[in-house]
Amino acid sequence: MVTAVILFTVTVVLSSTVASSPVTLTLERAFPSNHGVELSHLKALDTFRHQRFLQSTTSYVVNFPVKGSFDTSKAGLYFTKVNLGTPPREFYVQIDTGSDVLWVSCASCVGCPQTSGLQIQLNYFDPRSSSTSSFIACSDQRCKNGVQSSDSSCSGRNNQCTYIFQYGDGSGTSGYYVSDFMHFASITQESLLSNSSAPVVFGCSNQQSGDLTKSDRAIDGIFGFGQQGMSVISQLASQGIAPRVFSHCLKGDSSGGGLLVLGEIVEPNIIYSPLVPSQPHYNLNLLSISVNGQILPIDSAIFATSSNRGTIIDSGTTLAYIAEEAYNPFINAITAAIPQSVRTVLSRGNQCYLVTNSLDSFPQVSLNFAGGASLVLGAQDYLIKQNYIGDGSVWCIGFQKIAGQDITILGDLVLKDRIFVYDLAGQRIGWANYDCSLSVNVSASSGNGRSEFVNAGNISGSTSLRDGSHKLIKRRVIIAIFMHITLICYFVFL
8 A cells, every 4th residue: 555645735715705715725745646655755754743743742751871880990981872963973972960062073173082992983073964964153042042151152253153161170172063963762651762853052072182082981072961051951851852851870880881861760769959059060058978877077168059169960070079178077987987907098199998898897978968868878889999909909988189179079989879860940959779770760741731651661771773672661651642633634545
């Protein structure tokens, strides 16, 4: 059977004397009946139409595969894969909640690495090779919004929207902005995984410096998940494609991987703390630190958010950093709580311990935030194994200090093996301990205000946009069928 699409051409005949004007409907074929039409072409037309139906009623849950691990001997970072352009090309980008912009290395980049020790194929985006790519001009409102958040700048010479980023480790990148399609895996309310796309603005890097030029952990770019207008999460939310909330669960074992979704992971044990308002980063109000239930004698003002203080959640940071004034009380409390059988050693200025048995003798640490939410850390959440001495292993405190600064940054050392939910709409962050190899339930806000749930059963680091072999564990929601009155009709002919 061949499917023919017939279009109505509407002609309205106006009459000044007759209240009801006659209307003539003329049928024309979109595809001639005497020519065979590829089934894939027709299916693509249907798919596009169905996506419009869904977008009018609800946001998608968007999935990004997670690779990499916390293990510094293997990766020391978590990254995901994005597909950009037409035809789409794959790019591996670091997951970074400490910045806003998605950028990838582009053709003619100076300082961009050629190979990667992460066993991934590096790619370069070429706007000239994508049929849907366009440059962003200074006059573009999106560029103007980026200027306000310091995510973009303008060159009067060529009217091109540009950027220059410097990161905390001393590395940097610069380039210009382009608009093109991002292709991603989305989950509808029927718990069906499908491929979708949307136009986004992202950075095209033509120069890199510092650690970004090194090949051992080289990736194609950085995927900023900040809350400013230039972030992909904000762009997709403004288009009604994804909810204004995202979640991740990063596996802490050597195999790494995990979950990253645009949507709210729903778990009964998640506790929330409000975000500090009007901040460029994800700042939380840290009130105190406890070791084995005893609150440390640290002035809470040290953790108060200001221009050079505060507590930031940052998946782009591998370790964790604590305000300098709080560092010594923190280290001393942990050392005082361990038994004398555990020998203390110094390694390159870091406080370490020679452990011959398990870590069970180490104290529990609690970071106490506003809203009554505490982030409880076990030994493996603040210690890192360094090496072996005889029959023992050397574990060092993974919390560091930045000389002359009273900023606290919670990186992957603390974030791993937990669900973290970044609720931008509700201006809060939630967390719960979780086995990140398990499935999760994810919520996306629907157009009628209700929350619909899908089960992200087998979504993992192995997710591929190219294979459609993913089976989600079970269907949680049955979507209602809406009747749409349109001027496009579908007929099936023998």
